[in-house]
Amino acid sequence: xxxxxxxxxxxxxxxxxxxxxxxGSNHSTSNSLFLWTTAGYIVILPFLFFxxxxxxxxxxxxxxGVVCGFTNCLGAxxxxxxxxxxxxxxxxxxxxxxxxxxxxxxxxxxLGERLSAMQSxxxxxxxxxxxxxxxxxxxxxxxxx
Amino acid sequence: MKADRQVxxxxxxxxxxxxxxxxFGFLAKLGTADVNAYDMQILFTIGAVPIAAYIILRRxxMKADRQxxxxxxxxxxxxxxxxxxxFAAMARGKASIVGPITALFPMVTVLLATTILKExxxxxxxxxxxxxxxxxxxxxT
Numbered sequence: 001x002x003x004x005x006x007x008x009x010x011x012x013x014x015x016x017x018x019x020x021x022x023x024g025s026n027h028s029t030s031n032s033l034f035l036w037t038t039a040g041y042i043v044i045l046p047f048l049f050f051x052x053x054x055x056x057x058x059x060x061x062x063x064x065g066v067v068c069g070f071t072n073c074l075g076a077x078x079x080x081x082x083x084x085x086x087x088x089x090x091x092x093x094x095x096x097x098x099x100x101x102x103x104x105x106x107x108x109x110x111l112g113e114r115l116s117a118m119q120s121x122x123x124x125x126x127x128x129x130x131x132x133x134x135x136x137x138x139x140x141x142x143x144x145x
Numbered sequence: 146m147k148a149d150r151q152v153x154x155x156x157x158x159x160x161x162x163x164x165x166x167x168x169f170g171f172l173a174k175l176g177t178a179d180v181n182a183y184d185m186q187i188l189f190t191i192g193a194v195p196i197a198a199y200i201i202l203r204r205x206x207m208k209a210d211r212q213x214x215x216x217x218x219x220x221x222x223x224x225x226x227x228x229x230x231x232f233a234a235m236a237r238g239k240a241s242i243v244g245p246i247t248a249l250f251p252m253v254t255v256l257l258a259t260t261i262l263k264e265x266x267x268x269x270x271x272x273x274x275x276x277x278x279x280x281x282x283x284x285x286t
Contacts, residue, residue, distance in 0.1 A: 001238070001285065002237040002238070003234045003235075003237040003238025003239075003242070003243050004234075004238075004285060006230040006231070006233040006234035006237065007230075007231075007234040007238070007243055007246050007247050009226075009227070009230035010227045010228075010230040010231040010234060010247045010250065011246075011247060011249055011250045011252070011253055012227075012250075012253055013223050013224070013226050013227025013230060013250075014223075014224065014227040014231075014247070014250035014253075015250040015251065015252065015253020015254045015256075015257065016223055016253065016254075016257065017220050017223050017224045017227065017250075017254075018250065018251060018253070018254030018257075019253075019254050019257040019258060019261065019262075020216050020219060020220045020223070021220060022254070022258060022262065023216060023262075024213055024216035024217060024220065026213075027209060027210050027212045027213030027216060028208065028209035028210070028213030028214070028216070028217060029206045029207060029208045029209065031200045031205045031206050031207050032206075032207045032208055032209035032213065032214075032217065033209065033213065033216075033217045033220070034196070034197065034200065034217075035197055035200055035201065035207065035217070036209065036213070036214050036216075036217020036218050036220070036221065037217050037218075037220045037221040037224060038190070038193050038194070038196075038197040038221060039217065039218050039221055040217065040218040040219060040220055040221015040222040040223075040224070040225060041186075041189070041190040041193060041221045041222075041224070041225045042190060042221070043218065043221065043222055044186075044221075044222055044225045044226065045187060045190060048183040048184070048186055048187050048229075049183075049187070050183075051181065051183050052183060052184055052187065053181065053184060054184050054187060054188075057179070057180060057184065058179070061176060061178075061179050061180050062180075062188060064172055064175050064176040064180075064188075065176045065180055065184065065185050065187075065188025065189060065191075065192070066188045066189075066191050066192040067172060067192060068169060068172035068173055068175075068176050068185070068188065068189055068192060069188060069189030069190060069191060069192025069193050070192035070193070070195065070196070071165045071166070071168045071169045071172060071192075072165070072166065072169040072189065072192070072193075073192065073193045073196040073197075074161075074165045074196065075161075075162045075163075075165035075166035075169060076162070077196055078158040078159070078161040078162035078165060079158070079159065079162040081155075081158040082155040082156075082157075082158040082159035082162065083155075085151065085154045085155040085158065086151040086154060086155055087151075087155035087156075087158075087159055091159075092155065092159045092162075095159050095160070095163060096159060096162040096163045096166065097248065097251070098163055099162075099163045099164075099165075099166035099167040099169075099170070099248070100167065100170060100244040100245040100248040101167065102163065102164055102166070102167020102168060102170070102171070103167045103168075103169075103170030103171050103174075103240055103241070103244035103245075104240075104241045104244060104245060105167075106167070106168070106170075106171040106240075107171060107174060107239065107240035107241040107244070108241055110171070111174065111175075111240065113239045113240065113241045115239070115241055115242070118283050118286070119242060119283070119284060121280075121283055122242075122245075122246075122279075122280045122281075122282075122283030122284035123241060123242060123245045123246075123280075123284070125276050125277075125279055125280035125283065126245035126246050126248065126249055126276075126277065126280040126281075126284070127245050127248070128273075128276055129249060129252075129273045129274075129276035129277035129280055130245070130248040130249055130251065130273070130277075131273075132269045132270060132272050132273030132276065133249070133251040133252050133254075133255055133269075133270055133273035133274065133277065134251045134273075135267065135269040135270060135273070136267070136270075137267055
């Protein structure tokens with residue numbers, strides 16, 4: 001399972017990001033946090049060019065990569081918008097946590113991926129777990145630390 | 146509650162977030178077929194620029210104190226590193242497995258929030274942790 005280790009690293013990194021987002025929301029508006037996050041993305045760019053083959057990539061692949069980043073940021077932006085328009089975080093955040101369901105359906109239909117019974121059970125449980133984990137009872141923001 | 150009556154006001158963008166993020170996972174799989182994880186992260190960053198530019202140009206409620214700016218930058222660095230690992234996982238595994246399993250990252254957030262921010266776990270989150278562990282066991286065997 002060559003995908004397991006990088007998946008665990010992702011879970012760890014993004015999990016820590018979630019903690020920083022909680023803390024950061026007391027020190028920044030969501031728009032501003034988004035901008036500084038983008039600044040952070042840019043900070044690591046120089047390290048990424050060491051193993052870059054960008055120039056030899058077909059236009060289609062470059063397009064997919066760029067749109068991939070765009071959709072991710074658009075997702076964050078949409079959630080901020082929902083929260084600004086009065087969505088309760090306890091409802092909206094678990095709702096958006098259903099997003100792997102969309103990935104799953106697209107992968108099954110368009111890419112023709114197939115899962116064993118065991119894997120199917122694991123995937124369904126993971127999606128339900130993701131929704132439950134992102135449920136937070138609505139409460140006032142943390143006090144300034 | 147006021148929030149309930151406004152449901153149609155926010156449901157659209159919330160569902161949009163769900164779809165955009167789901168599409169993100171799919172595109173990550175599609176892209177990593179012939180783009181390495183580092184290049185995917187470079188392209189990802191380019192994709193983030195139009196939205197950042199929109200916020201700056203429209204001068205949309207931008208306000209952050211010094212700590213907020215530092216935290217934001219650290220978030221970008223960690224999210225970017227996580228992104229590279231995510232693209233690597235997508236390149237090596239099925240999107241139908243890697244997508245749902247990496248979406249378990251709130252487990253780490255919840256556990257850190259209980260230890261560092263002294264937040265209490267609610268019942269849903271406890272159930273979520275149990276299911277996440279069962280799911281990981283099923284997928285990793």
